[in-house]
Amino acid sequence: MNGNEFVAPEIDWLALAPLIVVLGAGVVGVLLEAFVPARARRVTQIVLTLAALAGGLAFVVYLWPQIVAQPVQVVGGSVTLTPFALGAQGIIALLAFLGVLVVADRTATGQDAFAPTASAVPGTSYEDLARKSGLEQTEIYPLLLFAAGGMMLFASTDDLIVMFIALEVLSLPLYVLCATARRRRLLSQEAAAKYFLLGAFASALFIFGVALIYGFAGTVRLLEIAQRVQQGALPLEGMSALLVAGVLLVTVGLLFKIGAVPFHAWTPDVYTGAPTPITGFMAACTKAAAVAALVEVLYRISIGVQAVDPEIMRQLQVVIVVVAVLTMAVGTVIGSVQTDVKRLLAYSSIAHAGFLLVGIAGFGPQVQSSTLFYLLAYGIATIGAFAVVTLVRERRVTPGAPEDNGPVADDGVVLGEATEIAQWAGLGRKAPWLTAAFALFLLSMAGIPLTAGFIAKFGAFAGATSGGLWWLAVLGVLASVVAVAFYLRLLVVMVFQPGTVEPASQVEPASRVEPVETGVSTSSTSEGATGEGAEGSTSEGSVATATKVQVTAAQRVVVTVVRSRGPAAVAIAVCAIATVILGVFPSLVLNLVAEASKFVP
Amino acid sequence: MDITNYVVLAAVLFAIGATTVLLRRNAIVVFMGVELMLNATNLAFVTFARMHGDLTGQVLAFFVMVVAAAEVVVGLAIIVTIFRTRRSASVDDVNLLKG
Numbered sequence: 193m194n195g196n197e198f199v200a201p202e203i204d205w206l207a208l209a210p211l212i213v214v215l216g217a218g219v220v221g222v223l224l225e226a227f228v229p230a231r232a233r234r235v236t237q238i239v240l241t242l243a244a245l246a247g248g249l250a251f252v253v254y255l256w257p258q259i260v261a262q263p264v265q266v267v268g269g270s271v272t273l274t275p276f277a278l279g280a281q282g283i284i285a286l287l288a289f290l291g292v293l294v295v296a297d298r299t300a301t302g303q304d305a306f307a308p309t310a311s312a313v314p315g316t317s318y319e320d321l322a323r324k325s326g327l328e329q330t331e332i333y334p335l336l337l338f339a340a341g342g343m344m345l346f347a348s349t350d351d352l353i354v355m356f357i358a359l360e361v362l363s364l365p366l367y368v369l370c371a372t373a374r375r376r377r378l379l380s381q382e383a384a385a386k387y388f389l390l391g392a393f394a395s396a397l398f399i400f401g402v403a404l405i406y407g408f409a410g411t412v413r414l415l416e417i418a419q420r421v422q423q424g425a426l427p428l429e430g431m432s433a434l435l436v437a438g439v440l441l442v443t444v445g446l447l448f449k450i451g452a453v454p455f456h457a458w459t460p461d462v463y464t465g466a467p468t469p470i471t472g473f474m475a476a477c478t479k480a481a482a483v484a485a486l487v488e489v490l491y492r493i494s495i496g497v498q499a500v501d502p503e504i505m506r507q508l509q510v511v512i513v514v515v516a517v518l519t520m521a522v523g524t525v526i527g528s529v530q531t532d533v534k535r536l537l538a539y540s541s542i543a544h545a546g547f548l549l550v551g552i553a554g555f556g557p558q559v560q561s562s563t564l565f566y567l568l569a570y571g572i573a574t575i576g577a578f579a580v581v582t583l584v585r586e587r588r589v590t591p592g593a594p595e596d597n598g599p600v601a602d603d604g605v606v607l608g609e610a611t612e613i614a615q616w617a618g619l620g621r622k623a624p625w626l627t628a629a630f631a632l633f634l635l636s637m638a639g640i641p642l643t644a645g646f647i648a649k650f651g652a653f654a655g656a657t658s659g660g661l662w663w664l665a666v667l668g669v670l671a672s673v674v675a676v677a678f679y680l681r682l683l684v685v686m687v688f689q690p691g692t693v694e695p696a697s698q699v700e701p702a703s704r705v706e707p708v709e710t711g712v713s714t715s716s717t718s719e720g721a722t723g724e725g726a727e728g729s730t731s732e733g734s735v736a737t738a739t740k741v742q743v744t745a746a747q748r749v750v751v752t753v754v755r756s757r758g759p760a761a762v763a764i765a766v767c768a769i770a771t772v773i774l775g776v777f778p779s780l781v782l783n784l785v786a787e788a789s790k791f792v793p
Numbered sequence: 794m795d796i797t798n799y800v801v802l803a804a805v806l807f808a809i810g811a812t813t814v815l816l817r818r819n820a821i822v823v824f825m826g827v828e829l830m831l832n833a834t835n836l837a838f839v840t841f842a843r844m845h846g847d848l849t850g851q852v853l854a855f856f857v858m859v860v861a862a863a864e865v866v867v868g869l870a871i872i873v874t875i876f877r878t879r880r881s882a883s884v885d886d887v888n889l890l891k892g
Binding site for chain 1: 803807820823841847849850853860864868870871879889
């Protein structure tokens with residue numbers, strides 16, 4: 193039996209370190225839930241989460257020179273670290289770090305964005321009890337780490353089955369996180385259900401595509417598929433229909449995660465319903481991971497497809513081009529008629545998926561580097577923008593009542609986020625710095641020069657032209673112009689419209705099912721993020737009778753800007769500074785990401 | 794019997810599952826459609842493994858099973874939460890988010 197002795201596989205642990213640190217910290221976080229006393233749990237979890245993501249990023253930086261010199265395959269190619277994959281890992285870790293900062297912020301209201309117990313039925317006495325006893329759902333931090341780890345793996349694997357598992361590892365925590373909003377619980381649960389059902393459908397399509405590719409090539413490793421096709425060593429000769437169907441299904445699964453039309457239907461609903469810090473995390477990091485995975489799959493599989501039949505390759509490119517055009521059109525046109533800030537940002541995210549696809553559709557040589565830069569620029573602007581949304585809140589006041597009548601009364605209670613665009617009128621005066629940062633993020637998303645978004649879009653459109661798709665780049669520029677219009681509309685409302693003439697604010701019915709948050713002192717919430725008072729009532733809206741909260745017609749909902757307790761303010765500041773630096777001195781990062789196009793098979 | 798029949802059966806089951814997801818209204822039934830799609834995939838994996846004469850496909854089927862189980866846990870948790878809130882598991886009733 194000597195020949196059957198166990199041979200331990202050789203594993204390059206260092207190359208796996210970024211993944212191990214993040215996913216391992218997620219496991220440790222689950223244990224912390226069991227062993228750390230409730231009082232210290234939240235701080236412990238936040239420190240662990242931030243440390244893990246920073247550690248992952250540090251390992252990426254440490255590995256970078258090695259990988260740029262020589263890419264490695266670890267665990268039999270399950271993790272394939274090329275400069276592109278490692279760069280995507282680094283970007284995801286960085287964006288997740290910023291996203292967790294926003295998640296961790298309790299703001300001056302003393303409450304984070306998450307339900308005390310997400311399993312409690314909204315509006316029941318059990319929920320009241322959970323809130324009053326100060327329960328907290330600290331499980332969100334391990335869930336965030338698992339999601340971030342899954343994303344990092346998703347972006348850096350060559351093995352379709354590992355990609356499928358990474359897809360689930362990143363998706364399942366996100367489904368749960370979507371359902372945990374403290375306010376507007378019904379919307380939050382609805383978002384989770386929609387995301388879950390459509391997400392599960394998309395991953396089923398993805399895995400059936402993998403099965404068909406396996407049937408065609410006898411392997412699920414992308415590079416091996418390409419080799420076997422080129423060598424003609426295929427188990428099922430002449431069944432290229434399997435390859436075509438498989439590649440299409442896998443692409444559809446990935447396009448769903450990116451939020452490309454016609455697989456975008458979930459995006460606006462989920463982005464609106466999920467807790468806003470989670471929306472920011474999801475919008476930035478999931479898109480980065482999914483786009484990186486799409487680039488890897490398309491570029492590696494295209495070698496095989498090209499070898500089987502150049503005509504099929506051309507048709508695949510047509511599919512990507514059509515999806516890109518549709519995505520840009522739907523994102524910008526429907527986005528321009530939205531009245532809700534979160535929904536508007538969701539359609540903007542769809543439009544950005546279209547711009548990214550424009551860059552990818554060219555199949556040009558520099559796509560990897562321009563895509564990485566785009567993902568970074570889009571990600572920091574998105575996280576920053578959603579962080580600003582978390583700070584703009586509704587506050588209920590009764591006319592004539594003293595402003596500081598203590599925590600027992602309903603007056604001055606800070607409610608959920610004021611997401612109607614009309615409610616944002618006059619924000620420029622209440623919180624000039626916050627408005628300036630938000631304006632910067634919007635301008636970056638619009639692609640105005642001297643912001644990161646301009647360089648990013650330039651790179652994407654240059655990618656299309658280098659592949660000979662001039663007209664697609666022109667369409668992209670046109671779509672950008674339409675997009676500029678809807679970003680500017682929001683800016684005009686914030687900066688130039690006086691807050692007092694704003695129409696009545698509409699509170700969605702679901703927001704009122706959630707009982708009033710008591711225990712919030714008015715004095716701590718009535719200050720603007722920049723320290724100036726936000727007492728001036730900005731909106732006068734009669735609120736219809738609520739199902740649970742006793743809101744009378746005499747009460748008004750005003751818009752206030754709550755002060756961040758630090759983390760979110762840091763995240764916004766970092767995002768704003770990074771947006772400017774990437775826009776003014778892009779060469780710093782462009783030189784780095786230029787390495788990402790090396791070693792493309 | 795020709796082994797390609799199993800591939801055809803897998804495709805048919807997958808199509809039935811996909812149709813269920815797209816047409817049925819009850820969240821639980823929609824979810825069962827997804828499970829049917831995943832199990833059709835397993836059948837395809839195992840059949841292809843038999844055709845190619847290697848074990849990769851059979852191992853992959855196990856991975857898919859584990860993922861499906863994990864998906865059930867999360868999915869049912871979400872559906873049950875919604876059911877407790879609204880006394881309904883119909884995807885048509887879940888319609889607050891529009892536009």
